[in-house]
Amino acid sequence: MRFIEYIRLLLFVTNLLGGEGAEQCDETAGEVHFTVNSVRNVTGHRTVTANLLSRYSRGQGQNGTGLDVHHTWGRCADTQYERLATITTSTSSTSTSLSARPFPAGYEHFPGVGYYKLYTAPFKSWGDAQQFCQSDGGNLMVVNSEFEAEVIRKFYSRKIPALESAGSWIGFHDQFKPGYYVTVFGETLSKAGYDKWDSGQPDNSKHCGYSYRQGLLRTWKCEAHLPFVCEFLTDK
Known part of the structure; x- marks a missing residue:
């Protein structure tokens, strides 16, 4: 009798620890x-x-x-x-x-590239313009393609006097190393995707970038006051 009782006890313990009668649970709560x-x-x-x-x-x-x-x-x-x-x-x-961030009023959507705003008053230096764009949640515009350069051409096509006479600051410079032009993200212009210069440019004695007429690139004195184009990061 003791042997039979021992076998029954062994079977009971086996079932309790993981036999057929054990409850199946996911260990991850x-x-x-x-x-x-x-x-x-x-x-x-x-x-x-x-x-x-x-x-x-x-x-x-x-x-x-x-x-x-x-x-x-x-x-x-x-x-x-x-x-x-x-x-x-x-x-x-x-x-x-994560939902898209709201963007400041006045930014215009250009399908396929993003949201941009041309500021024509007051004119600002390149550094002040970049800080102003950052306060909007963006940066000075970085042109990454011929398609994106069309944004600047469309601003010019509206015959805005301030833009026509001065051009507009955009997001590149050579302040780290003269003649070595990078965007506000630290990329070279060729790596960013757009390095089309206007005739006679760049002028390596002037260190901040702006765009003039057909979306072409130029350089000017960073302390000069110009209109500027901000690009809102949605994100870039």
Whole structure:
């Protein structure tokens, strides 16, 4: 009798620890999947996509989902850097995506390239113009393609007197190294995708970039005051 009772006890313990009668459970009580992708498209525009997917058991409640992404980039000497800071909070069974930022009033959409605004008053120096564009959430315009150069041509086609007489600041310069022209993102003009100079240009004694007439590139004294074109990052 003792041997039979021992066998029964052994079978009971076996079932309890994982036999046929054991309850099958997912060891994962919840899941959070967070992805961020940063790429440039064919026109050179930067696109940042952030997605957060979270799944939790009903017992954990549904208190909402939070997603905060701060993406910055720049250049230090010859090194270009990017920084991505994220904060995520989630306790609900939901999926959410980073929505497009609202942009300041007055920016005009040019299909296929982005949002731009020509500022004709007051005129500003190149550095002040770049800071002003950044306060809008963008930068001085960086031309990445012949298609994008059409934006400048369209501004000229409107016969704006200030633009016609002075041209407009855009986002390139050679202030780091004379004769070595880079965009506000630290790329060379050829790498950015557009390096069509006006006749007799560049003038390497003048260090900040502007565009004149047919979307062609020129340089002028950085402290001079000109109109300027801001490009809103949606993102570039």
